[in-house]
Amino acid sequence: MFSFTVRSFFQKLVTLFFISIISFLVVYLAPGEPSQIDPLNPKFTAEDLQRFRQEFNLDKPLQEQYYLYYKNLFTGQLKSWKDNQPVLGKIYERFKNSLWLFIVGTLITWCLSFPVGIHAAIRRRSFFDRSTTFLAYVLISIPSFFFAYILIIFVVKTFNIPVIGMQTFGMSGAAGIYQVMDRVWHLVLPSILGALGGIALLSRYVRAQMLEVIHQDYIRTARAKGLSEDQVYYRHGFRNALLPFVTMFGLILPGLIGGSVIIESIFAWPGMGRMGYEAILARDYPIILTINFMAAVLVLIGTFISDLLYMVVDPRIRL
């Protein structure tokens, strides 16, 4: 166990190093330059552009830029090119906003997928099973922005109630509980929309797992023992079907940083995904790279947690 942790730590460190190089190269070698170096501003002379390149270290050799970038990142001195704000501060600010969407979205996804998937598996080929299958395919194949628009138009036109942003505009005078509830309300639509795709996928997955498990011998044994149906499905079946999902739990961690670009943009939600997207448009390399790097770190931590969890829940596995 201890040796696994140490070994895995160093392996992941090496992986991280290569990821840092590749992501750095992808961003820096992609065509186009930061919007400050706007080649179509008629009044800019070559010397002016050169000054910007110097300021952003873009005139140095790539390896030196790489070194400077990571040095600044780890000493916390990295600043966004867009507004000269410290990158880590900006990311933390947005992270707090995205976190709520992530928590509520994940909660909805996992809480809804299990009952739906299990019920569909137990009542295989029933009307419920077929309609959820149909619905799942609909949800997977229709893009989420489309749903988002339909839902926004529906809610705004029917209830005449604001849904955009993190809170209703001009509510700052209201009592505390109203403000809290207002924020909760603004979470509802984007988190449900963000969760829809996940529910569709996860519930299918639960169903498949459950179906596989309830055809096992030990289920038959349990039935033969004369246990009630509920006990058979939930104590013997469900627990075993749960195993693969434990590993998945570690893998949802990176979703934190990716956020959901589309949902955040449509709902004017000031989150991570939107910041990353806007940074790409403005070619704000420090932000793009830092988000990229943090995502990589989270992926690696996620896989590590999955490994550990798997070991905890399944005693047969030794690492």
Added chain:
Amino acid sequence: MLIKKVLILLPVIIFVLLLQSFFWVPTYDEQVRGNPLRLEEFIIAAIGDARILNPILSADSSSSTIEAQVFDGLIDRDEELKFRGRLAAGWKIYEEVYFYFNPKAAVNGRIISGPETIRALLSQKDNITDVAIIPPQKGETDIQIAGPDTNGDGFPDPINLKVRFNAPHRFKVTLREVDQDFFTKMESVLGKGYFKTFQASDHVRIITEGHEDKLSAVAAQVLPATEHNPVIIFDLRKGVKFHDGHEFDSGDVKFTYEAIIDPKNLSPRVPDYEPVKYLEVIDRYKVKVVYKRLYFPAFGTWGMGMLPEHLLNPGAIKREAEAKGEDPAGFTLRDSGFNRHPVGTGPFVFREWKSDQYIVLDRHEDYWEGAPNYRSYTYRIVPDLLTQEMEFYGGAIDSYGVQPHQVERLKDDPAYQNFSGLSFGYTYIGYNMRRELFKDKRVRKALGMAIDTDKIIRYVMYDQAERITGPFVKQTDYYDRGIQPPPYDPEGALELLREAGWVRNSEGWLEKDGKRFAFTLITNGGNDLRKSILTIAQDAWKKIGIDVKTDIVEWSVFIGRHVNTGNFDALILGWSMGIDPDLYQIWHSSQSNQNQLNFVGFNNKEADDLIVKIRQEYDHDKQVEYCHRLHRIIADEQPYTFLYVGKWTAVLDRKIVIKEALPSGEEEIRKITPTRTGNYSFYFNKWIKLAENPVFEMER
């Protein structure tokens, strides 16, 4: 079974918790009813957030929108797009010209021995207010000239030279009005060639060894025979206060200028102020700006927002760096907290900025022109167009960048008023005139005649555009409305092409000397309008027998590989323009190298002359005359097929009106009407929202 119960109850509980919040949130109607102050708030939505709220550092439109409310410039443009004073109560423009006494030149057939005679000759002229003689000067100076590029960075390496000069008498002549033809006119007094025959190299010696061959270039730089120095004197408005109560004065103007040209600050405005020779504070309310050369567009740059010197001077910046625990040496204006909390003299005072959410401004009660009617101004960031529309319906925003098709939906709704006007920019097809194919202007004209631009405007632009025939802003008088665009006439186009030697072969393709008329038309990706035009042009040209391939290229590749290197046949692109008629960068033949903006390679001697004359002319009527001539040349040469100038559209709640206090003490309520040039928000500070829909006399 516990697990089963948990599995069913948990989602139910979560959903009940989430959805019950619905009942706590007020609908829009309740919001306004319970909150009459909403009528005094103006909320505008935009797609992108501001970057940096400092007028000398920002270059994006969101930041400029906010800066326009928080800061004031010395001048701006009035309803007719003419300049008017803001922080400057008035200004005076005159000129100082310099030239050297030329001991070798003959005046009226006689060699003049001393400068006094020349002073006497000049003093009689009526545009001249003063002639001063600067005594001969001796000295040494360091000068930097451009040498060959040895380190391969694409820029010439500077060479530093030490130079000794022994200058003759110099004249400083003050003119009442700027006159770019001064020296030509003076030749009638001092004799032809008086200025040209001045040999600067007779008075200069290069001390640094090994560079003697550069003498004439260096000498002309050290002792220029003639020099135009236009001068602007600004009289500043007295008693104007910054938002923190500090009074605005000439020190702030000087500081703003110096902050821009300070290389540490990396201001994107540096090129605007490069022509300034020096800026001098005459007294607390008077500033003198002297320019190195005649350059009229430089005047407009004083619309730049003025920064508060007392908050940003080096001492203040240093204190801020120390307070933040950063190294003062590397801490510049760019890093200052001011950029996220600006203080200006404008009609609105900055209150709060939540990144990617909103920026809130409060009205400036002591604004020198009278406080605005609105109590606050909020800039909301809603990155999605449809959501903006939804918020507008609900009344959570008062104004947004409405799209033409959205205007269609709202046009007949009595709850809204809408505006539209011409924007400052145009879309065109440019032909690479360096390529043999496009060298003949008949060919370029024929290509334009084959395209039905009116149909493009109708079907691609939903009629939200107008035709344009030249490179000037259409609503200014620089634009000559008498010039007609080439007609849509495919037959005529074929006729022109035949004159140029292109005839249809048996397959129907145009051919000349056995070569087919074929080229590639490109544009950038991500612009659906240009994509549609690309297809329409290709189809129109195919119809007259031209084999056109098309390509859509990602923006940075488009600029880097095609536009900047001149590696294209024809392209579709747009220019956005300033009001100033300066066409130097885009149309002057000297600007047609790599990475420059005359990428079509337009080269016309007469046009070059006019372009230079226009930027050196300070008299509006003469400028207009030159512009009309230039417009005619460009329309005749057809280096571009000028397609259209787009329209902007805007929608407001009809309850928003202009409210103004009349001298009699009564209040007058007027409908918002756009100015002659189409600016509907010109009187923004007088806008207010009424609780009821107003009824105006005219409408009954």
